[in-house]
Amino acid sequence: MLWQKAWLETRGRFLGGLVLGAIVAFGAIYDFRAVERLLPVVRNIDPSALDTSGPVGAAIRQSLEAQQSFRGFVWWQWYRQNLTYLVVIFGALLGAGGLLAKSGSAALFTLSLPVSRTRLIGTRALVGLAQLLALAIVPSLVLPLLAPSIGESYSIVDVLAHGACMFIVGAVFFSLAALLSNEYTDAWRPVLIACVVAAAIGMLEYIPGIGQYGMFRVMNGESYYRQVGLPWVGLLVNAGIAAALLRTAAVNLAHRDF
């Protein structure tokens, strides 16, 4: 029954994220038509003529290079941008709340049930992570389903591989919000702090030399897109960080006075 409770408390956020993700993915596919029309112009640009020494120039060059193909366009627009934002924000939203915020004054009722606090937070985390996994994969299924309608194709294996990367790094922000939810009785401060942390990490990745180890590179599966393979080390490190944050949240909750 704790599963049902966790589902009822998070279904609004989860379904909202799912619908929003599907709409944005749908829009991304038909955006490719517009980009395709610009491709001849873009292809005539000589990348060597661009000043790509700074982070902005490098990003423009990368963007031009990537969006030459539908697969590259999808990676650049969807995985590198839209879905990344979506998973970070909704990951934090799903992780926030927990025992204190959503249950509100019912926290004591929950604590009076014959279950351990570890089971309470564990069930909530498993439901939230399952929802996050669905958010990382399901909206992207629009891509292989609708790509043929514009004369393109997209591999479902790519959806799964990128989805796995999104999910694992997204779990860090989910876990951070879950940890912060032990400290704040409202759901919004944990979300806000998790998003500010994500933005700070994103900015740090513009520092030359740091970017290649960045979380968001792991999250958008850049190495997979470039056919180097999945970023296993990055995935393991992020999974470890997420697990450590969740473990800390569980320990904090177990020792907390209500």
Place this chain on the structure above:
Amino acid sequence: MSDGLAIETADLRKRFDTTDALRGLNLRVPRGSIFAFLGRNGAGKTTTIKLLLGMARATSGQAHVLGLPAGDAAASVSIRRRTGFVDESKGLYDYMTVDAMIRFTAAFYPGWRPDHEKRYLQAFGLPRHQRIKTLSLGMRAKLALLLALCRGVELLVLDEPTVGLDPAASEEVLQAIVTHVSTESLTVFFSSHHLADVDQIADHIAIIDAGQTVVSGALDDLRGRYRRVQLVFAGEAPEIAFRAPGVVRVRRQGRVMTALSSAGSHALIEEAMRFGPVSADALPVTLKEIFLESVAQED
């Protein structure tokens, strides 16, 4: 811990930052009793309940509930499996319907009583398909009580069960508790500010003040032991440091001296007679007087 006790605490202490919420609380709640736990706001009643149910951890001291150590996380789960609880705010899941809330709660208690569920749903007039968010405070209190009573447990812990209720709803809740206890073998431990409620249903009480037990025992026994002794003197009442046992408080006002004793009146009157009062009367006291005198600030 004695087998005859549902709850026992020994020198229980709880400190929040710089505040001592409990300062060596000693409680002995007999099994099968209806035990009222009284105290002013901030006396430590809710903190005690939270410690008993594992919602907070004691700074030091011992607490046993149904023979199990309340401070042990695993034992606390067992305690909660055998305990029904209603908290002061009657906090329930607003997004559930009455029926969903009942099904949710029942799933955690193997001894859940569908017969009681049916009886109380009918008696309280609870609308099964209505969302909890839309229930009145009275209805929420009744639902919270139903959820506690139907668990098939040995102990009910009720934190201010009638707070915020109108007299009719309050009476309905109290009657449900009394009727339930008369047919089931269980202990009720409840905190309250309403001394009338306590007088109506409790057979044992404890009064706490500033985190310590100041009065404890069977209510009939306390009523038998507590006496107000009123002494009238010809002139100004003298200052007397009574040595008689059980003197709780002495007040002087002009020619009249009033002393409250928790150990009958004989020894106190005998000692007072040496000071030559014009008259000495021993009067029975109400629970309200016992309470007010026990928690009154020192002059």
